[in-house]
Amino acid sequence: MGINVEQPADAKQLLKHNIILTSIEKVLNWGRAHSLWPLTFGIACCAIEMMSTTNSRYDLSRFGSELFRPSPRQADLIIIPGSVNKKLQPLVERVYNQMADPKYVIAMGNCAISGGPYRDSYTVLPGVNTFLPVDVYIPGCPPRPEALIDGVLKLRERIMHPERAVKVSQDEQ
Amino acid sequence: MELLERLFVNIAGLARTLMAGWSLPNSIIELVVLILGIIAIIGLIIVDAIILVWLERKIAGFIQERPGPNRLGPAGVFQTIADTFKLLGKEDVIPRSADRWVFRLAPPLVFVPAIMLYAVIPFGKDMVPVDLNVGLFYCFSIASLGTMSFLMAGWGSHNKYSLLGGMRTVAQMISYEIPLLLSVLGVVMIVGSLNLSDIVAAQKNVWFIIIQPVAFIIYLIAATAELNRGPFDLPEGEQELVAGVYTEFSGMRWALFFLAEYTNMVATAAIAVTLFFGGWHGPWLPSWMWFFLKVYLIIFFFMVIKWTYPRIRVDHLMHFGWKFLIPLSLANLLLTGVGIEIYRFMRG
Numbered sequence: 001m002g003i004n005v006e007q008p009a010d011a012k013q014l015l016k017h018n019i020i021l022t023s024i025e026k027v028l029n030w031g032r033a034h035s036l037w038p039l040t041f042g043i044a045c046c047a048i049e050m051m052s053t054t055n056s057r058y059d060l061s062r063f064g065s066e067l068f069r070p071s072p073r074q075a076d077l078i079i080i081p082g083s084v085n086k087k088l089q090p091l092v093e094r095v096y097n098q099m100a101d102p103k104y105v106i107a108m109g110n111c112a113i114s115g116g117p118y119r120d121s122y123t124v125l126p127g128v129n130t131f132l133p134v135d136v137y138i139p140g141c142p143p144r145p146e147a148l149i150d151g152v153l154k155l156r157e158r159i160m161h162p163e164r165a166v167k168v169s170q171d172e173q
Numbered sequence: 174m175e176l177l178e179r180l181f182v183n184i185a186g187l188a189r190t191l192m193a194g195w196s197l198p199n200s201i202i203e204l205v206v207l208i209l210g211i212i213a214i215i216g217l218i219i220v221d222a223i224i225l226v227w228l229e230r231k232i233a234g235f236i237q238e239r240p241g242p243n244r245l246g247p248a249g250v251f252q253t254i255a256d257t258f259k260l261l262g263k264e265d266v267i268p269r270s271a272d273r274w275v276f277r278l279a280p281p282l283v284f285v286p287a288i289m290l291y292a293v294i295p296f297g298k299d300m301v302p303v304d305l306n307v308g309l310f311y312c313f314s315i316a317s318l319g320t321m322s323f324l325m326a327g328w329g330s331h332n333k334y335s336l337l338g339g340m341r342t343v344a345q346m347i348s349y350e351i352p353l354l355l356s357v358l359g360v361v362m363i364v365g366s367l368n369l370s371d372i373v374a375a376q377k378n379v380w381f382i383i384i385q386p387v388a389f390i391i392y393l394i395a396a397t398a399e400l401n402r403g404p405f406d407l408p409e410g411e412q413e414l415v416a417g418v419y420t421e422f423s424g425m426r427w428a429l430f431f432l433a434e435y436t437n438m439v440a441t442a443a444i445a446v447t448l449f450f451g452g453w454h455g456p457w458l459p460s461w462m463w464f465f466l467k468v469y470l471i472i473f474f475f476m477v478i479k480w481t482y483p484r485i486r487v488d489h490l491m492h493f494g495w496k497f498l499i500p501l502s503l504a505n506l507l508l509t510g511v512g513i514e515i516y517r518f519m520r521g
């Protein structure tokens with residue numbers, strides 16, 4: 001425990017020396033936040049809303065996120081739009097593992113958050129956070145495209161200000 | 174105007190006189206000027222790619238009746254810069270079963286021939302980096318090297334989709350190289366030279382698009398197929414092949430492929446301008462401005478085509494190439510030959 005007390009001071013010292021590195025991190029975070037390319041990946045009815053988000057009426061491309069990448073290697077964001085059942089879970093996990101870091105997860109719709117209407121079914125998982133680190137939850141059955149755009153913007157805020165996310169979790173404790 | 178016209182030539186001249194003042198040997202001066210030229214060309218390529226990616230997304234938006242990227246900077250011009258930073262920070266994934274060296278070498282090897290094309294293009298009056306007397310021949314032999322690296326990318330990834338995509342790319346690029354070359358031969362027959370500067374000089378009075386309209390159309394179609402752009406973007410047809418050859422590449426490796434595509438597109442448009450649109454000839458404006466204006470017009474055309482037409486099927490692609498474009502370009506060659514003979518006969 002004694003060592004642990006010393007460490008924060010050390011870390012602060014290090015931070016002072018590496019101030020250039022932190023500004024590089026800031027620039028990279030700015031890039032990451034403003035060019036979130038989602039994976040072409042749909043599961044259930046929520047996927048229909050996800051598709052219409054990129055169409056002319058809602059146009060996700062205004063925020064630089066219309067480039068849906070077919071290959072997980074080039075995608076930064078996986079949107080889970082629908083209910084994941086036990087048969088599908090290993091595949092979703094594999095696709096997630098194939099993505100290159102840094103990668104983000106959005107749980108779209110009640111099914112992805114908690115199992116939604118199928119929560120009591122013996123085949124459906126109660127939410128994707130049972131096996132994936134979810135960054136943003138978008139409630140709704142299905143959430144409207146505006147809600148998805150809002151979710152992407154929330155994720156952007158979270159990437160730009162990592163310190164805020166930490167603060168919230170500390171407050172909760 | 175005169176100053177603008179001679180801007181780049183004067184910069185090179187200034188560098189030469191400056192170094193002559195330091196009494197450096199001639200060979201070193203030439204070397205430094207050459208390196209300066211290379212740096213200028215690479216800068217041009219990168220700036221071009223950043224602008225073109227943004228333009229492509231804007232044009233896609235324009236055609237689909239939506240605004241396109243518009244949050245970062247005026248009309249979203251900084252979008253590509255954000256993308257570049259993100260790609261720089263991505264993890265570099267190399268699959269365990271991949272053929273490491275082939276996999277690593279493929280992206281730079283796609284990019285190198287794309288840059289080498291710029292060596293012989295006359296960007297303006299007296300602005301040819303290297304004035305080769307076999308310029309056109311050099312262009313097409315270098316451009317066909319790119320095929321190899323696509324096969325390397327497909328093979329090295331050790332992924333069935335990559336390999337299929339690589340095979341498709343090779344098949345497509347080899348079949349469309351033939352009509353591409355045959356269409357260009359008409360111009361060569363008229364000028365009687367393979368030197369790109371000579372070809373530009375021959376178009377002082379009349380552009381070759383007027384004498385060789387069929388050749389121009391064949392060139393445009395075959396060039397679109399060579400660039401793997403829509404409607405001929407089968408190698409990355411995501412409905413069938415995930416992302417084709419690009420499937421296993423992440424971060425900057427993938428970005429290099431993309432950079433090479435845009436570099437090739439500018440080079441192809443530049444060759445089209447040199448061969449059919451009078452190169453840098455034009456009134457009032459400085460010659461290099463004319464050149465880039467024409468190049469960007471052709472690129473705009475490429476982009477509109479990509480976002481307007483659906484992808485064509487692979488067997489239709491082959492039929493179209495072998496059974497239609499090649500006979501047509503041969504017929505064009507024959508007509509050109511007859512035309513030249515008649516012209517000579519009339520002049521006596």
Ligand code: SF4
Pocket residue numbers: 044045046047081082083108109110111112116117140141142143
């Ligand atoms: S949340 Fe509703 S709309 Fe979305 S996948 Fe589940 S049932 Fe379908």
